[in-house]
Amino acid sequence: MxxxxxxxxxxxxxxxxxxxxxxxxxxxxxxxxxxxxxxxxxxxxxxxxxxxxxxxxxxxxxxxxxxxxxxxxxxxxxxxxxxxxxxxxxxxxxxxxxxxxxxxxxxxxxxxxxxxxxxxxxxxxxxxxxxxxxxxxxxxxxxxxxxxxxxQGTPVTNQIVTVNGEVKNPMVLNVPIGTHFRDLIEICGGVTTEDYTLLIGGPMMGRISDDIEAPVTKTTTGLIVLPSDHSYIVRKKRPLEQDIRWSQSQCEQCRDCTEFCPRWLQGHSLAPHMAMRVIDYNLDSEPHAKTITSSMLCSECGICDLYSCPMNLSPRIIFKEFKKRLIADGIKNPHNNAELQERALAGYRNVPKDRLLQRLEMERYDVYPKLVKEEINVGKVKIPVQQHIGTKAEAMVKPGDIVGKGDMIASIPEGKLGANIHASISGKIESVGEHIIILKQ
Ligand code: SF4
Ligand code: SF4
The missing domain is CATH 3.40.50.11540 (NADH-ubiquinone oxidoreductase 51kDa subunit)
Incomplete structure (x- = not known):
């Protein structure tokens, strides 16, 4: 093969x-x-x-x-x-x-x-x-x-995940896909704060969640436990309406968001400060359409809101909203300039990681967790049938079936984009839902 x-x-x-x-x-x-x-x-x-x-x-x-x-x-x-x-x-x-x-x-x-x-x-x-x-x-x-x-014939059954933040012993773990976040936290000695929120992935592009029973997937790179009153979490929970209101009343058009935007620095035609101008003055029609469609070029890296804006505003959220609406209207990205000219200061505008950590107020979590090389054993996993871009995988098992680690349990229909799903532990299928297959040792 x-x-x-x-x-x-x-x-x-x-x-x-x-x-x-x-x-x-x-x-x-x-x-x-x-x-x-x-x-x-x-x-x-x-x-x-x-x-x-x-x-x-x-x-x-x-x-x-x-x-x-x-x-x-x-x-x-x-x-x-x-x-x-x-x-x-x-x-x-x-x-x-x-x-x-x-x-x-x-x-x-x-x-x-x-x-x-x-x-x-x-x-x-x-x-x-x-x-x-x-x-x-x-x-x-x-x-x-x-x-x-x-x-070599070995399917994807495990994922390497960093567990950091408010846990007793931050670690990097090699766990079966479908392992509950609760298990990861327990392996790391438990939580060291009372009221906490989970950050899945890294602080810049990750998402927050309160679901401790959610599973590790093939794309989970990190689980960071943060106090719920941490400035980062408070900010992440801010509703869109508030972002819009604050933008309208506080954006001073200083351009810092644009000057540090990695895509703008590479010569792309998006300028976050212009997105703020559009939203500030309700300029949602021509000739501002170009600013709105340029949201398609935004990588959502988070530099504009988590690093550069002195007013704590979020052009990223505004671009994200523009993008969502354009996609809903079936509008495709019209920007495809290949003759790019890097901006003059591009080489000097990289954001140093240490300064970023300070800005995020997360320096105290800046430890270097090490990998526990042995695969972690868990008794129960919750495996999503969609962990990838494309079509959901179709279950090939039913409750009561006995499977071995590595057996295919959900497959992609022929001709569709997607990725097959395999049992990450050996055991018995407990349930097969529309989105999740539960497997117990
Ligand atoms: S950095 Fe902040 S205040 Fe300055 S233009 Fe951008 S959004 Fe407005
Ligand atoms: S989130 Fe988008 S607009 Fe903001 S800095 Fe990153 S690429 Fe630029």
Whole structure:
């Protein structure tokens, strides 16, 4: 069986958070494949620890993708600051000639594909484009690891997750997919604050939740426990109407949101301060349509609201709302400029991670959690049938069925985009719902 089939069968998706089915990505023809080990989100150590402990598998996966895509060059992007990760990967690369390490600065968003591709190859991805437009495929390094295993016939059953914040012992855990957040917290010694809210993913692009019974999926990179009265949580819970009201009364049009926007710095035609102007003056018609449609170019990286705005406003939320409405109206992104000119100060406007942590008021959680290398055993898992971009997988099991770890329990209908789902522990199927399959040891 070829690599594409193996990856499809194994249910590999982008493990860095995107969840795009990987078997589609590796069918491209490119000259360069980049392994993304930048891990620019503060407080996470998922990729860094993966690089330290699974360098061979990561390099093995990268080689396979290079072979499949015809790429002559492989690059692994790792932060210069992550010396342990660098030395582990360098050791494996000593006998490999066509894969190099690209050392990245300790800034956010170094792991954003547009920034990483520019940093590692000098190429600017067009507006609304993807790395493929400039001859590059980018895979998170944990995806590469999953690709390596997939080619050996091992499906995706586990996920590496950083547990940090208000827990007794922050750790990086290798857990079965479907593990409840409650279990992760218990393994880490429990919560150290009374009233808390969960942050799933990193602080910049993650989402908050109160659902402690929710499961780890193929795209969960982190679980950060924060006090519910933390300024970050209060801000995240702010209703849209309040954001709009505050924007109308407080935006001083200083342009800082635009001056630090990574996409604007790459020459894209979005300017967050203009989005605020549109919303401030109810300018929702021509000639402001361009500002509104430019929301399609926003990566929702969060720099404009969590870092640059001195007034604590959120152009990101406004862009997100514009985007939602455009999509609902069936309007597609009209911006596709490929002749980009990087702004003059682009190289000086990277956001240092330490300063970002200060701004987020999260310095006290800036520890370096280590991986518990042994796979964690849990008695019950709750496996969503959609953990990826595309169509929901269809259940192949019924309550009472006995399954082994790695057995396929939900599959993607022929010809549809998606990823197969496998049992992450051995046991008995307890229930099969529209969205979740529950499996017990
Ligand atoms: S940084 Fe804040 S105050 Fe300044 S233009 Fe942007 S939204 Fe307005
Ligand atoms: S979230 Fe803000 S800073 Fe980030 S791309 Fe969108 S507009 Fe630019």
């Amino acid at each position: 070829n690599l594409v089939e193996n990856i499809f069968k194994a249910g590999v998706v982008g493990a860095g958070g995107a969840g795009f089915p990987t078997h589609i990505k590796v069918q491209a023809k490119v000259d360069t494949v980049i392994g993304n080990g930048a891990e620019c989100e503060p407080l996470l150590a998922t990729d860094r620890q993966a690089a330290v402990h699974f360098a061979e598998e990561i390099v093995g996966g990268l080689k396979l993708v290079m072979e499949a895509t015809g790429a002559e060059k492989g690059i692994i992007g790792i932060k210069e600051k992550y010396e342990d990760a660098l030395s582990a990967v360098s050791l494996v690369l000593e006998i490999v000639s066509n894969i190099t390490i690209h050392k990245l600065g300790n800034y956010y968003p170094a792991g954003d594909e547009f920034s990483l591709v520019k940093d590692a190859t000098g190429r600017l991805i067009p507006e609304g484009g993807i790395p493929l437009n400039v001859g590059v495929v980018v895979n998170n390094i944990n995806t590469l690891r999953n690709i390596y295993f997939a080619h």
